[in-house]
Amino acid sequence: MALSFFLPRSSAPEYSAEQLFSLYRDSANPCYLEQLIALHGNDLYYFLLQQSDAALAGDISQQCWLTLVEQRGNFLGLSSFKTWLFSIGRNRLLDELRRLQRWQYQQSEEEPLAELLCPAQQLEQQQQQLQFNQQLLLLPFLQREALMLQLEGFSLAEISQITQQPAQTIKSRLRYAKQALQQLSGVNNDNT
Amino acid sequence: MTTPERFEQQLQQQYQHNKAKHPLPGAVLNAIAVRAKQRTKPALPGLWRNMQLAMSVCGVLLLGVMLQREPTAQAGYYHIVQIQQQEQQYQEPQYKEMQRHSLSAQAEQGVVSSADRVDGYGMADYFTARAQSDNFHYQTGLLRRQQQDWEISVCDDLLLSIDHNLLAKIAIINLDSTAVNDGQWVEFVSNNKGQLVAISPAKQPLQCRQG
Known part of the structure; x- marks a missing residue:
C-alpha cells in the first residue's frame, strides 16, 4: 500500500476535510494527510485528468498536496477545503498549460459545441454513441471544466470561486456543455 | 429518447463510474x-x-551564580573595618583610635565594626550621592607607606591602616588617586558605616594641636 506508513484508518475517527486539515496543520501527523487524500485525492486527480493527461494530472496533484505538506498555513478557511484544493489545482493546471503552450481554449469558451462541429460530424458522433469520457473531451475546455466541477458536487458559487468567473458565465458554460452532451447522446431537451 | 432528469442522472453516474476507474x-x-x-x-x-x-x-x-560566589571575583570582596584598641598592637605613637581597613574575600569572624561588599553601599555610592555630604565624613590625614600597606594618621586621634588591596580598589574609583604619594596629606572619605570610600590629595595640611 502506498501509504502503508500511515496509521490505520480504522483507528481514526471520522472528520470533515476542514477538521482533518486543522489537525494536520497543527500536528503534521501524516495520518490526517492520508485521510484528506482519501477524501479528495481521487476527485482532484480525475478533474485534472479530464482537463489534461495522466502525467500532468499526476504531477499537478502531487504539487497540490505537497503545497499542503510544505505550507500548512496556506488554507485560511475562507472556503471549503475542497474548493480551496480545486482552486489550487486549477490554477496550477492553467499555469502549466500556458507554460507548455497547450492553452488554446479561450476562443471557444462561450460557444455551443454544436456550432463548432459540422452537421456531418455531429451525426457521426451521435451514431457512434461515444462514451461519456470521449463526449466530455469534445467539449471546450472551460465548458468541460464547469461541468466537471458541477458533477464533482460544487455549487454555482463555488465553481465561480474556483474559476474566478461570474456566476452568470458559469451558468452559460454549463448550459452549453449540457446542450452539447445532450446532442451527442441524443437528448433534445434543453436542460439548464 | 431520455428525459432531462434521466440525462442528468446518467451524467452523474457516468462521471462517478469513470472517476472510480481513474484513481490517483x-x-x-x-x-x-x-x-x-x-x-x-x-x-x-x-x-x-x-x-x-x-x-x-x-x-x-x-x-x-558561580561568579557571584567565587571568592576571587571582584564582586565577592568585602570591605572590612576593624577597630582595635591601641594597647593591643601599637605602643607608640599613641592614637586614640586605630582602624584596620582591608579587603577580604569573606567577612572574618570577630570583626569589631562592620563588613560590607565593596560594590554595595560604599565607594560607588559616594559618587552618586556626593551632593548629600551628610552621608559621608571627610577628614584630612597624613598618608604614609607601611611596608605593603598604607596608613593615614589624623594627628594622634586616629590611625587608619589600609590594606593595599583596598587602597587599590579605592584608587580605581577615586579619580584623583594617581596623585596619592607616600608622606602626602590626603582627604579621606568614610561612609556612615565607617568604611573608607575615597581618598584624594588634601588642599592643605592638617594643623594638629600641640601637647
Missing part, C-alpha cells in the same frame, strides 16, 4: 507520503535545538 496513481501517493514523512522529522532537530537553547541559558545562569 500510487506513485503520486508514494511521493506525497515520503515528503510528509520527511516533514515530520524536523520535530526532533527542533527539540534538540530547543534543548540546546535551554541548556545554554542554564549554563549562563550557573556561570552567573
Whole structure:
C-alpha cells in the first residue's frame, strides 16, 4: 500500500476535510494527510485528468498536496477545503498549460459545441454513441471544466470561486456543455 | 429518447463510474507520503535545538551564580573595618583610635565594626550621592607607606591602616588617586558605616594641636 506508513484508518475517527486539515496543520501527523487524500485525492486527480493527461494530472496533484505538506498555513478557511484544493489545482493546471503552450481554449469558451462541429460530424458522433469520457473531451475546455466541477458536487458559487468567473458565465458554460452532451447522446431537451 | 432528469442522472453516474476507474496513481501517493514523512522529522532537530537553547541559558545562569560566589571575583570582596584598641598592637605613637581597613574575600569572624561588599553601599555610592555630604565624613590625614600597606594618621586621634588591596580598589574609583604619594596629606572619605570610600590629595595640611 502506498501509504502503508500511515496509521490505520480504522483507528481514526471520522472528520470533515476542514477538521482533518486543522489537525494536520497543527500536528503534521501524516495520518490526517492520508485521510484528506482519501477524501479528495481521487476527485482532484480525475478533474485534472479530464482537463489534461495522466502525467500532468499526476504531477499537478502531487504539487497540490505537497503545497499542503510544505505550507500548512496556506488554507485560511475562507472556503471549503475542497474548493480551496480545486482552486489550487486549477490554477496550477492553467499555469502549466500556458507554460507548455497547450492553452488554446479561450476562443471557444462561450460557444455551443454544436456550432463548432459540422452537421456531418455531429451525426457521426451521435451514431457512434461515444462514451461519456470521449463526449466530455469534445467539449471546450472551460465548458468541460464547469461541468466537471458541477458533477464533482460544487455549487454555482463555488465553481465561480474556483474559476474566478461570474456566476452568470458559469451558468452559460454549463448550459452549453449540457446542450452539447445532450446532442451527442441524443437528448433534445434543453436542460439548464 | 431520455428525459432531462434521466440525462442528468446518467451524467452523474457516468462521471462517478469513470472517476472510480481513474484513481490517483500510487506513485503520486508514494511521493506525497515520503515528503510528509520527511516533514515530520524536523520535530526532533527542533527539540534538540530547543534543548540546546535551554541548556545554554542554564549554563549562563550557573556561570552567573558561580561568579557571584567565587571568592576571587571582584564582586565577592568585602570591605572590612576593624577597630582595635591601641594597647593591643601599637605602643607608640599613641592614637586614640586605630582602624584596620582591608579587603577580604569573606567577612572574618570577630570583626569589631562592620563588613560590607565593596560594590554595595560604599565607594560607588559616594559618587552618586556626593551632593548629600551628610552621608559621608571627610577628614584630612597624613598618608604614609607601611611596608605593603598604607596608613593615614589624623594627628594622634586616629590611625587608619589600609590594606593595599583596598587602597587599590579605592584608587580605581577615586579619580584623583594617581596623585596619592607616600608622606602626602590626603582627604579621606568614610561612609556612615565607617568604611573608607575615597581618598584624594588634601588642599592643605592638617594643623594638629600641640601637647
